[in-house]
Amino acid sequence: MRKMIEGSRAVAEAAGLCRPDVISAYPITPQTHIVEELSQMVADGDINAEYVRVESEHSAASVCLGAVAAGSRAYSATTSQGLLLMAEVLYNIAGMRLPLVITAVNRAVSAPLSIWNDHQDTMALRDTGWLQLYAENNQEVLDMHFQAYKISEDDRVLLPVMVCMDGFILTHTYETVDMPTQEAVDAFLPRYDPLYRLDPEDPYTLGAYAGPEMYQEVRYELQRDALASKAVVKEVARDFQAAFGRWMGDVIDRYRCDDAETVFIALGSVVGTLKDWVDARREQGEKVGVLKLRCYRPFPLEELREALAKAKQVVVVEKAVGVGGYGIVAGEIRAALYGQASTPPVSCAIAGLGGRDVTFETLDEMLKRARGGESDFFAGLRTELLEAS
Amino acid sequence: MSAPKFAYETTRGFLPGHRACAGCGQAAAVRVIMEVVGPKAVAANATGCLEVFSTPHPESAWGIPWIHSLFENQAAVASGIEAALKKQGKLDGVKVLAFGGDGATLDIGFGALSGMFERGHDVLYVCMDNEAYMNTGVQRSGSTPFAASTTTSPAGRMSFGEDRPKKDLPAIAAAHGIPYVATASMSLFADLRRKVKKAVGTRGPKYVQVHVPCPPGWGYDEKLSMEVGRLAVECGLYPLVEWENGKVTRVRKIKKVPVEEYLKGQRRFRHLFRTEEGKAQIARIQELADESIERYGLVG
Numbered sequence: 001m002r003k004m005i006e007g008s009r010a011v012a013e014a015a016g017l018c019r020p021d022v023i024s025a026y027p028i029t030p031q032t033h034i035v036e037e038l039s040q041m042v043a044d045g046d047i048n049a050e051y052v053r054v055e056s057e058h059s060a061a062s063v064c065l066g067a068v069a070a071g072s073r074a075y076s077a078t079t080s081q082g083l084l085l086m087a088e089v090l091y092n093i094a095g096m097r098l099p100l101v102i103t104a105v106n107r108a109v110s111a112p113l114s115i116w117n118d119h120q121d122t123m124a125l126r127d128t129g130w131l132q133l134y135a136e137n138n139q140e141v142l143d144m145h146f147q148a149y150k151i152s153e154d155d156r157v158l159l160p161v162m163v164c165m166d167g168f169i170l171t172h173t174y175e176t177v178d179m180p181t182q183e184a185v186d187a188f189l190p191r192y193d194p195l196y197r198l199d200p201e202d203p204y205t206l207g208a209y210a211g212p213e214m215y216q217e218v219r220y221e222l223q224r225d226a227l228a229s230k231a232v233v234k235e236v237a238r239d240f241q242a243a244f245g246r247w248m249g250d251v252i253d254r255y256r257c258d259d260a261e262t263v264f265i266a267l268g269s270v271v272g273t274l275k276d277w278v279d280a281r282r283e284q285g286e287k288v289g290v291l292k293l294r295c296y297r298p299f300p301l302e303e304l305r306e307a308l309a310k311a312k313q314v315v316v317v318e319k320a321v322g323v324g325g326y327g328i329v330a331g332e333i334r335a336a337l338y339g340q341a342s343t344p345p346v347s348c349a350i351a352g353l354g355g356r357d358v359t360f361e362t363l364d365e366m367l368k369r370a371r372g373g374e375s376d377f378f379a380g381l382r383t384e385l386l387e388a389s
Numbered sequence: 390m391s392a393p394k395f396a397y398e399t400t401r402g403f404l405p406g407h408r409a410c411a412g413c414g415q416a417a418a419v420r421v422i423m424e425v426v427g428p429k430a431v432a433a434n435a436t437g438c439l440e441v442f443s444t445p446h447p448e449s450a451w452g453i454p455w456i457h458s459l460f461e462n463q464a465a466v467a468s469g470i471e472a473a474l475k476k477q478g479k480l481d482g483v484k485v486l487a488f489g490g491d492g493a494t495l496d497i498g499f500g501a502l503s504g505m506f507e508r509g510h511d512v513l514y515v516c517m518d519n520e521a522y523m524n525t526g527v528q529r530s531g532s533t534p535f536a537a538s539t540t541t542s543p544a545g546r547m548s549f550g551e552d553r554p555k556k557d558l559p560a561i562a563a564a565h566g567i568p569y570v571a572t573a574s575m576s577l578f579a580d581l582r583r584k585v586k587k588a589v590g591t592r593g594p595k596y597v598q599v600h601v602p603c604p605p606g607w608g609y610d611e612k613l614s615m616e617v618g619r620l621a622v623e624c625g626l627y628p629l630v631e632w633e634n635g636k637v638t639r640v641r642k643i644k645k646v647p648v649e650e651y652l653k654g655q656r657r658f659r660h661l662f663r664t665e666e667g668k669a670q671i672a673r674i675q676e677l678a679d680e681s682i683e684r685y686g687l688v689g
Contacts, residue, residue: 021476050472055504062462066469069456092458198431198454200483205449207457
C-alpha cells in the first residue's frame with residue numbers, strides 16, 4: 001500500500017512486518033521515533049512481541065543477543081553514542097554468529113555533542129563482523145529490513161546486519177513509500193528457525209572461550225563467511241525483486257557512470273543529491289557519474305574494480321573522518337584499485353559532518369579541488385571559524 | 390540402604406571434571422545450586438572464574454544450555470532469554486539463571502542487574518561472591534571487605550589495604566522490592582539448598598549472593614574452605630539474611646566468634662596482625678561485624 005509517512009514510521013512498520021519476537025531498545029540521546037512507534041504498535045496489539053525496555057544500549061544489544069540465542073527473532077534501533085555503547089556487544093553477537101538486525105540511524109559522535117547526521121558512528125563499527133547496508137531513501141530503507149533478516153538468517157551467512165539510514169535526512173522526512181502486506185512479507189521471510197538454540201531438551205554450551213590453538217580459526221571463518229555473504233546479498237536482492245516487483249539494488253549501483261570521466265562514490269542519502277547534481281552538470285557538459293555503495297560490508301571489491309575500470313578520476317564523498325589517517329572509504333577504494341590496469345586518482349572529500357548540508361556548491365568544490373590534484377580535503381569548510389594552528 | 394550418590398548422578402546440570410582450583414568455593418556452590426535447580430534450566434554466565442574453569446572450548450562442564458557473552462551483560466542476556474522463552478510459551482517449564490562473580494555483579498554489571506530487577510524478569514541471579522576479581526589476579530572489587538589486601542588495594546607502608554567497607558548489594562537488591570533476595574554461604578549446604586529451592590519456586594526476579602571462599606585469592610590452605618566460609622558467617626561479617634518484597638523475613642542466628650578467628654588464617658588480612666595500626670583496623674572490623682549483628686539481630 002502506498003502512503004505518505006515519516007522515515008522512522010516506515011522503518012517501524014517494516015520492522016513490525018518482520019515479526020520480531022523480542023524488541024529491546026533504550027531511548028539514549030539522540031533517539032529516533034522508530035522505537036517509540038514500535039512501542040505503540042505493541043501497546044495497541046498491532047504486533048505481537050515482547051518489548052524489553054532496558055536501562056542502556058549495552059543491555060539493549062545484550063537482550064537481543066540472549067533472545068536470538070534462545071531461538072527468537074529480535075530487533076533494536078539505535079544511533080550515534082548508543083551505537084558506540086553497544087560496540088562491545090556487537091562484536092560479541094557477530095563472533096557468536098547470531099543473526100540479528102538493527103537499524104543504525106547515522107548521526108555524529110561527541111565531542112562536540114551533535115544530534116545531526118553523518119556516518120562517523122557506523123564507520124567506527126565496520127570491523128565488528130556486522131554486515132552494513134546503507135539506504136538512499138525511505139523506500140529503500142524499509143525494503144532493506146526484509147532483505148536484511150533474510151540475509152542474516154541464511155545458513156550460509158549467520159551474521160548480524162546493520163541497516164544504516166541517515167538521521168533526520170531520512171528518519172524525519174515524509175516520503176511516499178510502498179508498504180508491503182504482512183502476507184507478502186511472510187512469504188518472503190519465513191519464521192526464524194535456528195540450527196542451535198538454548199533448549200534444555202538439547203543443551204549446548206555457547207560462548208566458550210578459545211585458546212591460542214583455536215581462536216584464529218574462528219576469526220578466519222568469520223572473515224571467510226562475511227566475504228562470501230556478498231553472493232547471498234545479491235541473491236536476496238533478486239529474490240526481493242521477484243517477490244515485490246521492484247529492484248532496490250544489491251551491492252553497488254551506478255548512475256550515469258558508463259561514459260563518466262569523474263565518478264563520485266557515496267553512501268546513503270547524499271547519493272540522491274549527487275544524482276541531481278550529476279544531471280545538472282551533465283547538461284553543462286561535465287562527464288560525471290555517481291556510484292552508490294549500498295553494501296559496505298561485505299566490501300564489494302570486484303564490483304568496484306569493474307565499475308571503476310574506465311574512470312579517469314574518483315571522488316569519494318566521506319561523511320566520516322578517519323582521524324589521523326587518510327579516508328575510511330577512500331582508503332579502501334584506493335586499495336581496491338591498486339595494481340589494476342586503470343588506477344585513477346582517488347580523492348577523499350570529507351563533507352556533511354554533524355548535519356552540515358552537502359549542497360551543489362559543496363559538490364562543485366569537490367570536483368574542482370579533485371581536478372586540481374588534491375587528494376584529501378574537507379569540502380564546505382567554514383575557514384573563518386578555524387583557530388590558527 | 391543404597392549407596393550415596395555422587396553429584397554427577399544427582400544432577401546433569403553441572404558436571405565434574407572442570408578446571409576449578411582445589412578447594413574452590415564456587416565450584417562446590419554451583420554443584421549444590423544445580424542439584425536443586427535441576428536440568429530444566431538455561432543459564433547466562435558472566436566472564437569470570439566460573440566461566441573460564443567450566444568451558445574451555447571444546448570442553449564444557451554444563452549439562453544445561455548455557456551461554457557466556459561478556460563481563461557485564463549476563464543480567465541483560467538472561468532478560469533476553471526470558472523474554473524469548475515467554476514469547477515462545479516455554480517459560481513455565483524452564484528456569485532462567487544468571488551467574489556472575491562479585492566484580493561482574495556489584496561493579497561492571499550493576500546497571501544491567503538493576504534493570505533486570507526493575508523490569509521484573511523471571512530470572513534467578515546468583516552472585517558468586519569471592520570478594521575480588523580472582524580470575525584476573527585478585528584486584529579489589531566493590532565487594533572487597535574493609536582492610537583486605539588485594540593486588541590493587543595492597544597493604545603498604547601508607548596503606549592498610551582496602552579502605553572502604555563492602556558494598557551492600559543484597560540490601561540494594563531488596564530495595565528494588567523484588568520478591569526474593571538472600572545471602573548464603575558455600576559452607577552451609579543445607580541453608581544454600583533451601584534458599585535456592587525457595588528462589589526457583591518464586592516468580593519474578595530473585596537475587597542470591599553466595600559467599601564463596603577462594604584459597605589462592607584469600608591465601609589459606611585449600612582444605613580449609615568450608616571452615617573459612619563458616620567463620621565468616623559465625624563472626625557476623627557475612628550475615629545470612631532473606632528478604633521478601635523488600636522486607637527482611639528471616640536471618641540465620643550465629644554463635645558470634647571474634648572476627649580475629651576469621652581473619653587470622655588468611656593472607657589478605659595478615660598485615661593487620663603485624664602493627665598497632667593494623668590491630669586498630671581489626672577493632673574497626675569487629676565494629677562492622679557488631680553493626681551487622683545488631684542490624685539483623687543475628688545473636689539471641
